[in-house]
Amino acid sequence: MSVEPSDADLVTRFQGGDQGAFASLMKRHERRIYNLAYRMLGGPEDARDATQDVFLSCFRNLPSFRGDAAFSTWIHRIAVNACYDMVRRRKPVVSLEGVELDPVAGGDHAEGAAATADVQRALMMIPPEFRMVLILHELQDWPIDDIARALEIPVGTVKSRLHRGRVALGRALLGDGPREPQVLPAPSKPPSP
Numbered sequence: 001m002s003v004e005p006s007d008a009d010l011v012t013r014f015q016g017g018d019q020g021a022f023a024s025l026m027k028r029h030e031r032r033i034y035n036l037a038y039r040m041l042g043g044p045e046d047a048r049d050a051t052q053d054v055f056l057s058c059f060r061n062l063p064s065f066r067g068d069a070a071f072s073t074w075i076h077r078i079a080v081n082a083c084y085d086m087v088r089r090r091k092p093v094v095s096l097e098g099v100e101l102d103p104v105a106g107g108d109h110a111e112g113a114a115a116t117a118d119v120q121r122a123l124m125m126i127p128p129e130f131r132m133v134l135i136l137h138e139l140q141d142w143p144i145d146d147i148a149r150a151l152e153i154p155v156g157t158v159k160s161r162l163h164r165g166r167v168a169l170g171r172a173l174l175g176d177g178p179r180e181p182q183v184l185p186a187p188s189k190p191p192s193p
Contacts, residue, residue, distance in 0.1 A: 007071035015063055022062065026055055029072065032140060033079050039135045040083040042124040044065045055059035069149060076150045080132055087128050130165030137162055 005013070005024070013021035033054050039049035113183060123131055125184050132151065136142040137158075144162070148155045 008067065011062065011065060011067070011071055015065070022059060025058075025071070025075075029075055030055070033075065034048060036076070036079050036135055036140065037083055039120070039123060039132060040128065041086055042120065046086055050079070050082045050086055053085075054079045057082070073146060073150045076136070077152070080151060083132070084128060118173060119169075122169055124169040125172040128164060130161050130168055133158055133161040134165040134169060 005021075007025065007028070009030075010021040010025045014025070028159055030051065034047055034051045037050035037054070038044060041047055041050060048188070054075065058075055061078075065071070069077075123134070126134075133147060136147045137144065140151075144158050148158045151158070
């Protein structure tokens with residue numbers, strides 16, 4: 001029975017000149033990175049571009065990787081930055097055309113696909129910093145501490161963004177847009193005593 005090498009072992013092998021070790025790292029992390037990019041950017045084309053950028057950057061910078069953080073945290077930080085860069089460069093495409101949606105277990109495939117599409121559209125309506133935390137925590141099951149390390153923000157900020165992201169996502173799913181604070185008009189004349 002062969003045991004899969006750890007990420008740390010593969011990184012060490014790559015840094016020692018084993019190019020195949022990088023291919024193994026890429027294969028191991030490609031789906032999660034793509035899913036993160038897809039959820040963040042909203043379209044398969046942008047997700048593929050971002051995933052390619054992530055692995056290119058990883059390949060270039062892996063020789064100097066010191067291992068201060070886990071490899072998975074490090075590569076997700078690269079993915080987060082790549083997604084934020086793409087969001088800044090161009091407006092994300094909200095399109096689910098040609099994308100295979102994961103069916104909901106035990107339910108109607110059409111209903112599951114529609115629900116997934118609704119969630120993706122709603123995700124695209126919330127601010128990127130909330131979206132990223134929601135994706136990492138709710139869809140990729142990351143613990144809050146790991147998200148804080150990957151995004152290089154305090155744990156309290158992650159919790160706040162998670163809460164605000166959930167509220168914004170709920171509003172988007174219900175069809176409510178972002179709400180502006182209501183200002184009550186000043187009374188036209190003071191009330192009589």
